Amino acid sequence: MEARVRCRSYKAGWRRSATRLTWFGAVTEGAYLVGQHPDVSWRTAQDLWENQEQALAALETGGIGAASAAAVGGLACGLLNRERRELMRADQ
Numbered sequence: 001m002e003a004r005v006r007c008r009s010y011k012a013g014w015r016r017s018a019t020r021l022t023w024f025g026a027v028t029e030g031a032y033l034v035g036q037h038p039d040v041s042w043r044t045a046q047d048l049w050e051n052q053e054q055a056l057a058a059l060e061t062g063g064i065g066a067a068s069a070a071a072v073g074g075l076a077c078g079l080l081n082r083e084r085r086e087l088m089r090a091d092q
Helices: 013-036 038-050 052-080 082-091
Strands: none
Touching (some): 013 038, 052 082
């Protein structure tokens, strides 16, 4: 009896590497920016806290864009992963 194959096993190696490198780059860049200018980061955080109405307005606009991007990305992911799901069904 063969063991069940995980979903990640069907994802190409370059896609796994690209995802990991993207996350690593984002975290590294964020840490670098905070490390280079901690006083600016602190002032920005204080400004956001003091001007909550402006911060909420920016988050609302950004939230709409993020939700739209997530919806389009989810649709594309669902369409592109159809072949992988069919391969997984064939193995069962």
